[in-house]
Amino acid sequence: MVLQQAPARPHSETPDRGVLNRGRPQQAGPSRLRALDGLRLLAALSVAVYHYLAYEGAAPAWGQAPSSLFPQWSGAAAYGWLGVEVFFVISGFVICMSCWGRSLGDFFRSRVTRLYPAYWAAVVLTTVVVTVTPAIGQDIPFTDVLVNLTMLQDAVGADRVDGVYWTLWVELRFYLLFALLVWGGLTFRRVLAFSLIWTVVAALARTADSELLTLVAMPKYAPYFLVGIGIYLVHRFGDHLLSWLVIGVNAILSYHYAVLRMDHQAEDVVHQPLSRLIVGLVLFGGIALVAAIARGHLGWVRWRWVSYAGALTYPFYLLHDYIGFALINWLYDRVGVSAYAVLPVTVTAMLVLAWLVHRLAEKPLARWLKVRLTSGAMTLDPRDLLSRRRPVPAATPDAATPGAQAAGPGRSRDEVTIARK
Structure with a gap:
């Protein structure tokens, strides 16, 4: 679950004429959607409260099942896993908003600079904590730690440094799928068609018995992203029947998959x-x-x-799990702090740690990456990649007209684009 701070609502456009020039950023309004942050x-x-008070994986940290320590709170905290589902809805909305009118290169740079700096810091910090307190989490091989730095651990079957990283693989697949749409340019009709097609394909993937189709279509998670995309279409273009159809159908499918996950949570996780x-x-x-x-x-x-505070959400999410468990174990088991005092202290400490990572690692690394990715020659423009002009061959002395100079080789579209940039 990875999200940007939400910009303001852009000027309205009609659905039929909602085409923005590729590569031209949309105009920002006077205020931000701060409530979304x-x-x-x-x-x-x-999600953090769910992990600390209801998740049975927290038992090593507390020395017993958290439900026995917090019988009054554990029942309500057991629904905190739904925060991830809400994250996916917000992600569909914000990614669609932040990519409108931008090129594929802009999309690539924004995702890299947003995803990796805080994540690299979290992987390093969590690895250190798990190594020092092996009872918390699991001690994974160093090679798997290196794989985690790529964020592709689920793709290649490596162990995760922290269990919460499973959502990042879901987000990455969504980004790759949405990048195909960004590649061709975002318009109302294209995004709507994409949403309707993805809805149908994701529903059929459950019965198609194809691992590849399931991997790409993500039937268990696609409805959440599609609800967010549909809400953005309403946000940008106003009420449209097909936009609300995307929202309504996928909201129902979201509930279906949330209930399936609820059954798993009840039987295998929170008991x-x-x-x-x-x-x-x-x-x-x-x-x-x-x-x-x-x-x-x-x-x-x-x-x-x-x-x-919204800017701290991503590092907080990445850090709160195993590092939070280690802090709980130290405060409760070794220092002897009351269980009811440990919770607010741990949440506050994780927020402070998230702030430190945001200031000392995420922002500097993001600036560094942005400069180097922006200075690169790769435009990721489909017209540059697919429509290259053939160089004009140099004229030979025999074929040249008397008095004419030999023609130099022509410039490809890639060279022209790079020169202009």
């Missing part, structure tokens, strides 16, 4: 019964909040600290 942080906190009604209320409530923010109903949320 706040919702991101709320979703991250819900307590969960309610389909509560799952629906939390999921549809999160979707409704994203839609309300997109339609401007929460525009009164303008505090700067909300956006700054």
Whole structure:
């Protein structure tokens, strides 16, 4: 789960004429969708509370099942995993927003500079903590740690440094799929067609018995991203029947897959019964909040600290799990701090650590990467890659007209593009 801070709502365009020039960034409005940043942080906190108070994997940290320590809180915290589903909805909205009117190269650079700096810091810090406190998490081979630095550990079957990294593989596949759309240029009709086709293909992938199709179409997660994309179409172009069709159908499918995951959570993870009604209320409530923010109903949320807190969401999510468990174990088991005091102390400490990573690692590394990726000669323009002009051959002295100079080789489209840049 990886998200950018949300820019303001752009000027409206009609669906039929919603084509922006490729490579030209859209005009930003006077304010940001700050409430979306706040919702991101709320979703991250819900996941952290779920891990600390309900997740059975936290038992080594507490020395016993967290549900036995927090019988009053564990039941509510057991629904915190739905924060990931809400993250995916927000991701569909924000990625669509941030890529509109931009080139594939812009998309590539923004994803690299957003994803990797905080992630590299988290991998290093978590590896150190797990090595020092082997009871927390698992001690994985050094080669797998190196693979984790690429963020492709799930693709090649390597162990994850931290269990929460599973969402990054989902996000990466979404980015790669959406990059195909960015490559051709985003318009209302193209994004709508993409959304309708992906909805159908993801639904069919469940019965197609094809690992490759399932890997690409992501039937269990596609509905969340598609809800976010549909909400963005409404945000940018206003109410349109097909946009709402994308939202409605995929909201229903999202609930279907959330219930399936609920059954797994109840039986194998939190070991307590969960309610389909509560799952629906939390999921549809999160979707409704994203839609309300997109339609401007929460525009009164303008505090700067909300956006700054939202910037800490990604590093907080990456750091809170195994490092948080190690801190819980030290505070509760060794120092003897009350269990009810350990929770706020741990959450606060993880937020402070996220802030340090954001200031000392994420921002400097992102600037460094942006400069070097921007100075490169690769434009990632499909017209440059697929429509190269053949060089004009140099004229030989025998074929040259008397008095004429020999023609030099022609310049390819790649060379022209690079020269202009």
